[in-house]
Amino acid sequence: MDSILVRGGGPLSGEIPISGAKNTCLKLMGAALLTDEPLTLTNVPRLSDIGTLATLLASLGVEVARLQEGVVMVLSARQLTSHTAEYDIVRKLRASFNVLGPLLAREGRAIVSLPGGCAIGARKVDLHLMALEAMGASVELREGYVHATAPGGRLKGAEIAFPFVSVGATENALTAATLAEGTTVIRNAAREPDTVDLARCLSEMGARIAGAGTSTITVEGVDRLHGTTHAVIPDRIELGTYMTLPGICGGEVECLGGRRDLVDAFASKLEQAGLLVVETSRGLKVARDGERVRAVDVKTAPFPGFPTDLQAQMMAMMCTADGTAVLEETIFENRFMHAPELIRMGAQVDVQGGHATVRGVGRLKGAPVMATDLRASISLILAGLAAQGETRVARVYHLDRGYEQVVAKLRGVGADIERVSDNG
Structure with missing residues (x-):
């Protein structure tokens, strides 16, 4: 297993290229199951999660080719x-x-294991199954697997009203509806850029979709879809992560390929904290105007609200802010597991249920810490950049799931960081 060594230093400056969106790419890859023609994706991030899904798709009979060093x-x-x-x-x-x-829509049957991933809460699949049952699917849970069949081999259009916003359930319903017989209306649908890009790709494949990006999506089922070539949008979570660098370390960073519309709620919070966020012809430029950022309160919410996947990074920035910030997590339970590790570095963080109160300190101190999940991993690295001395972040295999070439990108703007083998 590897660790990341970070030595806190001065301001960071330079350019960081933003990779394709992991979460978007994963859903686009699944859409390949809906057609017997090739789906070509460009701007693909080179991450272990992408490899894992490619392995799963190959096990179903999908031919997967990686071109141009994996970017296509x-x-x-x-x-x-x-x-x-x-x-x-x-x-x-x-x-x-x-x-x-997609499997159920294409084949009329599917057997899928209940999911895994980061340990950040229950994250049940009830809404996924509710949506498919509304479309006529027969669903059973047996020995840890979902067994689903479409009577007559084809799903039926339906009215689906989610009690709360679920990105995954919206996207499962959306893909299934493309080949269903009749019209499907998805209410209280997710509005995330990932969902919008999936709908755009499906439309390029011949799907008839209206309302993506709003809370009501309407899908007119078609008999078949065809292949297409589609570029994955920039990763808004990677973008937001690197936008915090000037707030944590000082300096000026330009995130190449970044778009304000992908992270508007987050960018607004950075501006409230005293950072300058400027759109350029090449992306987004962020700079710190002053010695310390100001403390700002944050409440996570579905898009277009503040992303839960940027909460840990914001906490890292608030650890050295001027004042006291309250971060409220409304999406997942167990998502403050990075807080005890930040406390080891001298942060003043008090967690009570879904609220974390962060009192800014003048400087963090380097310490050995352990990552518990993907976003916690990067938050500890960010904190290390603001700390005096050396920080060793263990269990960084989480990073490989969601951040492409993180060490190289941070070195490119002047960070003192390296990846080391715990065995070496």
Whole structure:
């Protein structure tokens, strides 16, 4: 197992290229199951989660080719050889569960293991199953697997009203509805850029979708979809992560390929904290105007609200802010597991249920810490950049799931950081 060594220093400056969006790419890959023609994806991030889903798709009979050093992926589901997504693969990646909708729509049947992924809460799949049952699917849970069939081999259009916003359930319903007979209306739908990009790709494949990006999506089912070439949007979570660097370390960083519309709520909070956020012809430029950022309160919410996947990074920035900030987590339970590790570095954080109160200190101190999940991993690295001395972040295999070439990108703006083997 590897660790990341970070030595806190002065301001960071330079350019950081933003990779394709992991969460978007995973759902786009699943859409390849809906057609017997090739789906070509460009701007693909080179991450372990992408490899995990590629392995799962290959187990179903999808031919997967990685071109141009992995940045281009061609997926061909000409003839599926299996309709079972096995536990050994699905347990590693929660997004794998989103092959359920496409498989059921294309094959009329699917057997998919209950999902895994980061340990940040229960994250049940009830809404996924509710949506598919509304479309006529027969669903049973047996020995840790979802067994779903479409009577007559085809799903039916339906009215689906989610009691609360669920990105995964919206996307499973959306993909399933593309090949369903009749019209499907999804109410209280997710509005995330990932969902909008998935709908855009499906439309390019011949789907008839209206309302993506709003709370009501309407899908007119078609008999078949065809292949297409589609560019994955920039990763808004990676973008937001690197936008915090000037707030934590000082300096000026330009995030190449970044777009304000992907992170507007987050960018607004950075501006409230005293950072300058400027759109350029190449992306987003962020700079710190002053010695310390100001403390700001944050409440996570579905898009277009403040992203839960940027809460840990914001906490790292608030650890050295001027004043006291309250962070409220409304999406997932157990998502303050990075707080005890930040406290080891001298942060003053008090967690009570879904609220974390952060009292800014003048300087953190380097310490050995341990990552508990993907976003916690990067928050500890960010904190290390603001700390005096050396910080060693263990269990960084989480990072490989969601951040491409993080060490190289941070070195590129002047960070003193390296990846080391714990065995070496």
